[in-house]
Amino acid sequence: MKAxxxxxxxxxxxxxxxxxxxDVLLDTLRGRLGIKSPKVGCDxxxxxxxxxxxxxxxVRSCLALAVEADGADLVTLEGAGTRKWTKRLQAKFHEKNAxxxxxxxxxxxxxxxxxxxxxxxxxxxxxxxxxxxxxCRCTGYEPIVEAIAETAxxx
Amino acid sequence: MDLQKLITRPEKxxxxxxxxxxxxxxxxxxxRVDGLEKIKGAARYTDDLExxxxxxxxxxxxxxxxxxxxxxxDTARAEKVHGVVKVVTGRNFKHKFGxxxxxxxxxxxxxxxxxxxxxxxxVATDPKIALRAAALVKVDYEELPAVMDAVKGLEKGxxxxxxxxxxxxxxPWFFPKPGTxxxxxxxxxxxxxxxxxxxxxxxxxxxxxVPRYAHCAIEPHSAIGLYDASGRLTMWTSSQSPxxxxxVFAETLKAFGLSHKDVRVISTxxxxxxxxxxxxxxxxxxxxxxxxxxxxxxxLLWNRAQEFYNTYQRxxxxxxxxxxxxxxxxxxxxDFKLYWDSGAYVEYGANVVNAAGLSxxxxxxxxxxxxxxxxxxxxxPPCGAYRGFGYSEFLFGxxxxxxxxxxxxxxxxxxFRKKNAIKEGETLPYGAHMNPTGIREAIERVEKEIxxxxxxxxxDPKKAFGKSLxxxxxxxxxxxxxxxxxxxxxxxxxxxxxxxxGMDMGQGLLTVMAQIAGEVxxxxxxxxxxxxxxxxxxxxxxxTVGSHxxxxxxxxxxxxxxEARERIFDLVQRVHCLDKSTLYLQDECVKCRTKPDxxxxxxxxxxxGIQAEDHTFKGGPIMxxxxxxxxxxxxxxxxxxGQGGHPNVHYTTGAAGxxxxxxxxxxxxxxxxxxxxxxxxxxxxxxLVKGQIVGGLLQGFATVLYEDxxxxxxxxxxxxxxxxxxxxxxxxxxxxxxxIIIEVAQPDGPFGARGxxxxxxxxxxxxxxxxxxxxxxxxxxxMPVTKExxxxxxKAAGK
Numbered sequence: 001m002k003a004x005x006x007x008x009x010x011x012x013x014x015x016x017x018x019x020x021x022x023d024v025l026l027d028t029l030r031g032r033l034g035i036k037s038p039k040v041g042c043d044x045x046x047x048x049x050x051x052x053x054x055x056x057x058x059v060r061s062c063l064a065l066a067v068e069a070d071g072a073d074l075v076t077l078e079g080a081g082t083r084k085w086t087k088r089l090q091a092k093f094h095e096k097n098a099x100x101x102x103x104x105x106x107x108x109x110x111x112x113x114x115x116x117x118x119x120x121x122x123x124x125x126x127x128x129x130x131x132x133x134x135x136c137r138c139t140g141y142e143p144i145v146e147a148i149a150e151t152a153x154x155x
Numbered sequence: 156m157d158l159q160k161l162i163t164r165p166e167k168x169x170x171x172x173x174x175x176x177x178x179x180x181x182x183x184x185x186x187r188v189d190g191l192e193k194i195k196g197a198a199r200y201t202d203d204l205e206x207x208x209x210x211x212x213x214x215x216x217x218x219x220x221x222x223x224x225x226x227x228x229d230t231a232r233a234e235k236v237h238g239v240v241k242v243v244t245g246r247n248f249k250h251k252f253g254x255x256x257x258x259x260x261x262x263x264x265x266x267x268x269x270x271x272x273x274x275x276x277x278v279a280t281d282p283k284i285a286l287r288a289a290a291l292v293k294v295d296y297e298e299l300p301a302v303m304d305a306v307k308g309l310e311k312g313x314x315x316x317x318x319x320x321x322x323x324x325x326x327p328w329f330f331p332k333p334g335t336x337x338x339x340x341x342x343x344x345x346x347x348x349x350x351x352x353x354x355x356x357x358x359x360x361x362x363x364x365v366p367r368y369a370h371c372a373i374e375p376h377s378a379i380g381l382y383d384a385s386g387r388l389t390m391w392t393s394s395q396s397p398x399x400x401x402x403v404f405a406e407t408l409k410a411f412g413l414s415h416k417d418v419r420v421i422s423t424x425x426x427x428x429x430x431x432x433x434x435x436x437x438x439x440x441x442x443x444x445x446x447x448x449x450x451x452x453x454x455l456l457w458n459r460a461q462e463f464y465n466t467y468q469r470x471x472x473x474x475x476x477x478x479x480x481x482x483x484x485x486x487x488x489x490d491f492k493l494y495w496d497s498g499a500y501v502e503y504g505a506n507v508v509n510a511a512g513l514s515x516x517x518x519x520x521x522x523x524x525x526x527x528x529x530x531x532x533x534x535x536p537p538c539g540a541y542r543g544f545g546y547s548e549f550l551f552g553x554x555x556x557x558x559x560x561x562x563x564x565x566x567x568x569x570x571f572r573k574k575n576a577i578k579e580g581e582t583l584p585y586g587a588h589m590n591p592t593g594i595r596e597a598i599e600r601v602e603k604e605i606x607x608x609x610x611x612x613x614x615d616p617k618k619a620f621g622k623s624l625x626x627x628x629x630x631x632x633x634x635x636x637x638x639x640x641x642x643x644x645x646x647x648x649x650x651x652x653x654x655x656x657g658m659d660m661g662q663g664l665l666t667v668m669a670q671i672a673g674e675v676x677x678x679x680x681x682x683x684x685x686x687x688x689x690x691x692x693x694x695x696x697x698x699t700v701g702s703h704x705x706x707x708x709x710x711x712x713x714x715x716x717x718e719a720r721e722r723i724f725d726l727v728q729r730v731h732c733l734d735k736s737t738l739y740l741q742d743e744c745v746k747c748r749t750k751p752d753x754x755x756x757x758x759x760x761x762x763x764g765i766q767a768e769d770h771t772f773k774g775g776p777i778m779x780x781x782x783x784x785x786x787x788x789x790x791x792x793x794x795x796x797g798q799g800g801h802p803n804v805h806y807t808t809g810a811a812g813x814x815x816x817x818x819x820x821x822x823x824x825x826x827x828x829x830x831x832x833x834x835x836x837x838x839x840x841x842x843l844v845k846g847q848i849v850g851g852l853l854q855g856f857a858t859v860l861y862e863d864x865x866x867x868x869x870x871x872x873x874x875x876x877x878x879x880x881x882x883x884x885x886x887x888x889x890x891x892x893x894x895i896i897i898e899v900a901q902p903d904g905p906f907g908a909r910g911x912x913x914x915x916x917x918x919x920x921x922x923x924x925x926x927x928x929x930x931x932x933x934x935x936x937x938m939p940v941t942k943e944x945x946x947x948x949x950k951a952a953g954k
Contacts, residue, residue, distance in 0.1 A: 030203075034205070036196075036199065036203040037196030039200065039202070039203075039373075039374065039426070040202060040375070040456070041373045041374070041375070041459070042459040042876065042877055043458060043459060044459070044876065044877075044878070046459075046876065046877035046878055047373055047459075047877055049373055076196070077195070077196035078196050081195065090194045090195065093190075093194050094186060094187075094190045094191060094194050095186065096842075097184070097186060097187050097190065097663075097842050097843065097846060099190075099193050099194065099661075100427075100660075100661030100662065100663070100846060100850065101193075101372070101373070101374070101424070101425065101426045101427040101428075101660055101661030102189070102192075102193025102194075102198050102424065102426070102661065103200065103372075103373045103374045103426025103427060104373050104426075105193050105194055105196075106196045109194070127885075128885040128886050128888070129885075129886070131885045132884045132885050132886050133884075134885075135371075135373055135877065135882060135884065136373070136885075137370075137371050137372055137373055137427050137429070137850075137854065137882065138427055138661045138846075138850050139846060139849065139850045140849040140850040140851075140852060140853035140854075140883075140888065140892070141853070141883075141884075141885040141888050142849045142888060142892060143846065143849070144885070145885060145888070
């Protein structure tokens with residue numbers, strides 16, 4: 001297989017990398033770039049713990065190929081802390097003890113970031129829908145949904 | 156919501172309540188000490204750790220058969236693949252292992268006993284190479300007749316899963332029956348059963364079934380092993396049980412010259428456990444592979460499918476209940492038979508069967524009782540610990556049955572429960588006595604919350620509302636000598652590091668330990684760091700299971716803090732000539748009751764000592780250690796009656812109630828409101844207790860509404876992924892959850908606390924089954940109570 005050179009920005013920094021055509025974005029981020037906040041949970045797009053932002057939209061990085069990142073602006077939780085809504089969400093999640101094991105947290109925070117960046121007036125239903133692709137087995141979702149709702153309301 | 160308002164301290168606890176109000180750190184909903192790490196993406200889980208370019212990867216060769224003899228294994232082709240370092244089979248590892256019963260091999264030896272069982276492993280420089288080469292290992296099998304059902308497995312002439320059962324070593328409280336598939340038979344006999352049934356005005360008999368379930372922690376298991384040139388084995392594992400793993404690794408791999416001191420297990424944050432990461436499952440494969448490739452780290456990472464079929468699963472059960480009660484509402488007799496589908500290996504699962512057998516009366520006083528809890532081998536994946544440890548399973552039948560009994564006697568199901576609810580000091584099924592309990596208060600609070608007795612009618616004629624209230628209890632299931640320990644050390648600035656080996660799998664152990672130490676030492680939680688386990692550095696903890704660590708590990712931490720405080724007082728007495736009994740700690744300082752202007756900040760002396768008048772220094776680093784072992788328990792009892800021992804330390808009790816909306820046409824159910832009251836003795840951190848209630852309830856509701864593991868006739872798991880085994884999403888939350896905390900202090904608990912983690916999912920199944928019956932008049936006796944089953948039952952009943 002022919003290797004491809006891809007160029008993209010990752011958390012604001014330029015990256016240039018040779019990848020195989022079948023390299024998965026999640027593996028490339030974790031294995032070659034030391035980006036560990038997106039996790040391996042199911043490898044088939046069901047659980048959402050590998051969520052990253054690609055050009056401002058959430059992507060399941062276990063379902064994306066590394067070559068798809070060519071030319072893109074990629075943001076993971078490591079680099080999202082400077083975004084207005086991420087920062088506010090993180091403060092609220094911390095205050096409310098919203099997570100337990102924390103394994104789903106990077107994905108949930110990025111999904112919530114995408115939602116509030118697009119729709120700061122998100123309703124309870126919008127919030128539930130926005131994070132429905134991020135499975136959490138610990139919390140019953142209630143504290144997470146509450147935290148996002150309070151963040152949106154500027155509480 | 157104001158959590159303090161949710162806390163109930165019954166009358167008898169009024170004194171305790173006054174003491175509680177004086178607490179500064181305990182009882183407060185402080186932020187989690189691991190909160191920032193997890194929210195910033197900084198928390199490291201086992202698979203996130205880096206091991207450099209020398210890291211090797213393992214892939215498994217797995218059995219396609221439920222039961223078969225291995226005739227030959229040909230590894231030649233796999234070994235030739237470029238990048239393959241080693242192929243390992245059962246030939247290399249001949250020792251059996253297990254937690255309570257040694258019935259497993261690291262790799263199948265001669266016989267495979269479930270689909271997916273590990274037969275061999277390939278270690279290679281790249282995960283893709285390892286996978287490709289594993290597919291080239293050729294195994295010749297001779298298929299054997301298999302046991303696919305626990306009840307059938309008990310029939311005469313059934314194939315035997317373990318013909319050599321008589322040779323297996325096990326703990327003294329297990330009673331296997333060699334020559335059968337019964338790995339353990341827990342019997343309870345108390346009172347006069349025949350008389351109990353004679354005294355009854357109603358005797359009701361029925362059968363309830365519960366399938367297997369999967370934990371579905373979002374983090375899959377992972378383990379990395381390194382066996383270095385000096386002969387030391389270091390394991391990084393995603394585990395609730397680092398010390399238990401160290402022990403099992405050292406014992407099982409003794410032949411390679413390992414002693415406990417040579418084995419080190421490091422466990423960083425784990426992404427959910429729920430019992431699935433308790434004991435030892437895939438980690439021992441990684442340990443064996445590390446031994447096979449000395450000098451190089453080797454990694455084994457479970458994929459999601461393996462997570463389903465080759466870790467522990469929750470046991471399935473067929474429960475036959477015969478219960479008698481009088482018209483006045485007294486339960487006079489209970490004959491409870493539990494046939495557990497425990498899987499191919501029961502080294503851990505047999506203790507689930509044991510625990511359930513001991514406590515199958517539920518939180519009720521039953522003077523005449525017989526329980527037979529039978530652990531049956533089947534050719535399905537091994538079962539073990541799962542949040543609730545057998546209690547969710549037997550409670551489905553028991554609490555369904557109790558509601559039916561009450562209704563058939565013309566009694567109110569809640570009054571019936573109140574009448575029989577166990578009280579402090581009453582005799583338990585195995586002869587010991589019940590600890591202080593707030594179960595009555597729990598029932599009353601929930602009753603009020605769901606407006607029990609008030610019928611609610613849906614405006615939509617297609618829909619009906621149903622209500623139900625059930626009780627629950629659970630004791631930690633642990634060996635009688637399971638212990639916890641803690642080290643505590645002060646730093647120069649007066650901050651503290653605590654070392655324990657209890658695991659924070661999300662429940663908040665690290666935070667709770669910090670609060671307990673903070674309370675004793677007058678330190679805010681922000682000045683305390685508690686780290687995850689490393690068996691070289693952190694002191695012993697049996698395992699983080701059974702909802703026992705707040706209690707057990709908490710007691711150890713409290714003792715460590717008290718010891719450190721004692722050293723502080725000794726030093727201050729010695730140097731400042733102040734009587735020890737007048738000293739106390741406040742705001743990170745030592746103070747004196749008789750000398751109000753005396754105030755010595757920790758940071759001035761906890762490392763470098765106190766300077767005396769002659770300019771010399773006294774003291775040195777302030778440290779403390781604490782050990783806790785429940786010294787009143789015993790697992791030894793009469794095998795025929797279960798009488799004589801004291802196998803459980805205490806029970807946490809509670810009650811839950813639900814308002815359920817049922818669509819009569821589609822069977823679709825919507826949880827309008829659920830309230831759960833649990834007596835945790837003392838909520839060290841009410842917010843974290845609430846987290847356990849809300850999270851546990853949704854996990855429990857999923858087991859009753861839609862989850863279940865489906866197998867083919869040949870024993871292959873058909874739904875090993877999140878598309879086909881649905882776990883709840885944010886769209887599946889109940890409309891309203893009301894957490895209620897009851898505080899009837901546990902006398903031997905830290906600040907009165909007892910465990911709360913598992914209990915919150917236990918009542919869910921009967922809660923739904925009873926509410927469905929109340930709403931639409933049909934009784935579903937097999938879990939899950941899916942909308943399909945409800946709709947079909949409504950149709951069949953012509954309602």
